[in-house]
Amino acid sequence: MTTQTPKGLWRLLDVLLDCSVFGAYTHIGYLFRKRFFDPKDIPEDLSGLDIMVTGANAGLGFATTKALARRGAHVIMACRNASRAESARDAILQEHPDANISVEIVDVSVLADVRRCCTRLKETHTKLDVLVHNAGVLLDERRHTQEGFELTFATNVLGPFLMTQELLPLLQAAPQGRVVQVTSGGMYTQRLDLKALQHPPDPFDGVVAYAQTKRAEVDLTQQWSARLKDTKIIVNCMHPGWADTPGVTSSLPTFSKLLKPLLRSPEAGADTIIWLAAAHSAAQHQGKLFLDRAPKPTQFLTRTNTPPERQQALWTCCTELIQSTLSKDEHTHQNERNITL
Ligand SMILES: NC(=O)c1ccc[n+]([C@@H]2O[C@H](COP(=O)([O-])OP(=O)(O)OC[C@H]3O[C@@H](n4cnc5c(N)ncnc54)[C@H](OP(=O)(O)O)[C@@H]3O)[C@@H](O)[C@H]2O)c1
DSSP states (O other): OOTTSOHHHHHHHHHHHHHSHHHHHSHHHHHHHHTTOOTTSSOSOOTTOEEEEETTTSHHHHHHHHHHHHTTOEEEEEESOHHHHHHHHHHHHHHOTTOEEEEEEOOTTOHHHHHHHHHHHHHHOSOOSEEEEOOOOOOSSOOBOTTSOBHHHIIIIIHHHHHHHHHHHHHHHSTTOEEEEEOOGGGGGOOOOHHHHHSOOSSOOHHHHHHHHHHHHHHHHHHHHHHTTTSSOEEEEEOOOSBOOHHHHHHSHHHHHHHGGGSBOHHHHHHHHHHHHHOTGGGGOOSOEEETTEEEOSOSSGGGOOOHHHHHHHHHHHHHHHHHTSOHHHHHHHHHHOOOO
C-alpha cells in the first residue's frame, strides 16, 4: 500500500467493492485486499501441525493442501477417490519432495464412511490441529446417497457436521484446534428453510439447493462456535469469492466461460482458508464469516437472517438424522462416548 493514500480512502474503496459483488468476488477484490495482508501473519514453518483437508485433490482443496504442506504441516488429504488423491499427492511431492502428506479415503456424503474414517484417525493420531471442510458439490439434478439423503445436503452439511462431531476429541487434544468451513457467497441469497434444505422442491434447482446448504454451513459454524466456547477449539467459515476450479467449470459452465478472465486463481480463492487454518491473528476470531482475511456480515438482507430458534432446529435436525443412521448397538456406544454439546 502506498503511504500517501489516506487509510479512509482505502476503507471506502473496500466498502464499495463489497457493495459490488462483482468487484469483491473476482480477482479484482483479491488483488485490492491483498495489499492489506500482513506477510508475517501465516508462519513460514508449520511443522508439527496436523491438518485435514476434505476434497483435497482438486480446486481450492488442492491449493490449500499444497500451501500448507509446503510450509511443513502434515496434511491429511481426505478424498473419495484413491487414484485422484494419489495423483494430486504425487503432483505436490514433485514440487515439494519433503512434504508430509497422507491420504485418507472418505466419501463425506456417506455417514458410515465418515464414521469409519474418523475411527481410523482416532486410532492413528493423538491430535488434529485443523479440520478444513472444503469438499462440496453443486448438482444439476436431484441425487440421493445410499443412506437416502439428498446428495448436496449430505455432502455439504450432514457429512461435515458428523465429521466435526467425531473428531472433537482429536481437536480438543491439539493446543488450539481450529475448524474451517468453506461456504459460498451464494448463501446471501437464501433464508434457511429446513424442509427445502433436506428435500429441495421440484423442479430441482441445483443452485438454490447448493445455496441453502451454504447458508446452513454458516448457521452451523455459529452453533458450533457457541457450543464450543468453553473449549480451546475455534470454528470459523469463509467464502472464497469466485475461483477458477474444476468444480466451477463443470457446475457453472456459462458463468465460468463468461467470467474466466476475472475469476480468482485457486490459490487466491484458498488464501483465506490457509489464513484461518494457520495465521496467528486468525486465532482471535470465533464463529465468524470471512472473505479475503476480513470478517464479513452473514446477511445483507434482513429476510435472510436465521433466528436463533431456527439455528437450534437445524442443529437438532442434523443430530437426529445422524442418529437415525446408527444401528441399536452403535447408538448405545455413541451415547456413552458423546461429548455433551
Ligand atoms: N470455486 C469457487 O469459486 C467457489 C465459490 C464458492 C464456494 N466454493 C466452495 O469451495 C469448496 C471447494 O470448491 P472447488 O471450486 O474447489 O470445487 P471442485 O473443484 O469441484 O473440488 C471439490 C473437491 O471436493 C471433492 N468432493 C466432492 N464430493 C466429495 C465427497 N462426497 N467426498 C469427498 N470429497 C468430495 C472433489 O473430489 P473429486 O475430485 O473426487 O470429485 C474435489 O476434490 C466447495 O465447498 C465449494 O462450495 C467454491
